[in-house]
Amino acid sequence: MTELESPTWLTAQEQTFWRAYLRGSRLLENELNSALDGFGVQLTEYELISMLSEAPGGRLRMSLLADAIVQSRSRVTHTAARLEARGWVRRESCLEDKRGVELVLTESGRQAIEDMAWAHVKSVRDALVDALTPEEFAALGHAMEKVREHLHPGHQEPASAQQADCDADGDRAVPDCAS
Amino acid sequence: MTELESPTWLTAQEQTFWRAYLRGSRLLENELNSALDGFGVQLTEYELISMLSEAPGGRLRMSLLADAIVQSRSRVTHTAARLEARGWVRRESCLEDKRGVELVLTESGRQAIEDMAWAHVKSVRDALVDALTPEEFAALGHAMEKVREHLHPGHQEPASAQQADCDADGDRAVPDCAS
DNA sequence: AGCCCCTAGTTGAATTGTAAACCATCGATG
DNA sequence: CATCGATGGTTTACAATTCAACTAGGGGCT
DSSP: OGGGOOTTSOOHHHHHHHHHHHHHHHHHHHHHHHHHGGGTOOHHHHHHHHHHHHSGGGEEEHHHHHHHTTOOHHHHHHHHHHHHHTTSEEEEEOSSOTTOEEEEEOHHHHHHHHHHHHHHHHHHHHHTGGGSOHHHHHHHHHHHHHHHHHHSTTOOOOSOTTSSTTTTOSSOOOOSOOO | OGGGOOTTSOOHHHHHHHHHHHHHHHHHHHHHHHHHGGGTOOHHHHHHHHHHHHSGGGEEEHHHHHHHHTOOHHHHHHHHHHHHHTTSEEEEEOSSOTTOEEEEEOHHHHHHHHHHHHHHHHHHHHHTGGGSOHHHHHHHHHHHHHHHHHHSTTOOOOSOTTSSTTTTOSSOOOOSOOO
């Protein structure tokens, strides 16, 4: 440690926690990805489709989407292109703002996510939720919510169908965890 | 929700927690990465060097390293090649096992990490540790430790210099959180 | 209108990551 | 000691991601 010592170093304990988080989160991500790879999709793609499936009309502006799933606009453009090639999603230009583009979930996209959701949710349960006691999981959730708010104050899920009319069915959002 | 209902779906509450984790962890990763990008390094590269810096003699077998930082062997090979090109690391073939390769931190690599550590630790503190109460952070750490153990039972940090002789200095491990 | 700067989104090249095939060695076993 | 499956690591080809332009439309101001 020499004289580099400074109040900013982590204590041994903090370090242990931090590493647990770092490694654990990687393992978790791997796990969730492999649950999806039978479908030829990655978690990040799943997240995108899933957000779309929850939005009213299954449509969302590119930038809202990017924001919601914490990906760069560029990345969303590329990802959307891939999904479009599979016919799961369609681009529509935005009436109110001619710069804008809306991404729309196609019927076959909706079908696809309904097929995948099962496996995805199971992996989230198996790898995370059921590995913890409800209290532990809640604590994890709260802590991460705080981190999220800290790093991106006021970050909201885009107004979603899940609010009131989730059970009214109209737009079938993939209800679960989706992403 | 229709009839897809099944015991495996997440409850609304679970879903909220899960999303907080998912988005929060992405924001966090972005944050930590941007703290490093003045040095032209990514978090994953930092993790590698940091593990090395803690290992006795600053050397570690490729596969141990890969395991420790939860990256594929292939990825570690590539990353190591990049770091080698910068002169931070050197490959040495292993005496006891002729298939093996040890990665050794060079003096300039050690210098580099000492330079970066400060900024890195600060980002971990600012973005995560200090954003939570000690209790919240501990709870997060415990939960993630459990997840890690669940997904990779018996996973250990490679026997590291940090054990007893950390303060003895001999090998200067970057003490902090490193990664 | 004309100007300016900001936001939305795309593009394409350069980096980085993944997956599968591959070579060499290990080490148990017959 | 020859064989054979498993392990350690690299390579190659390809897929995904980033990064820095770039196009185009908003929208305030004069």
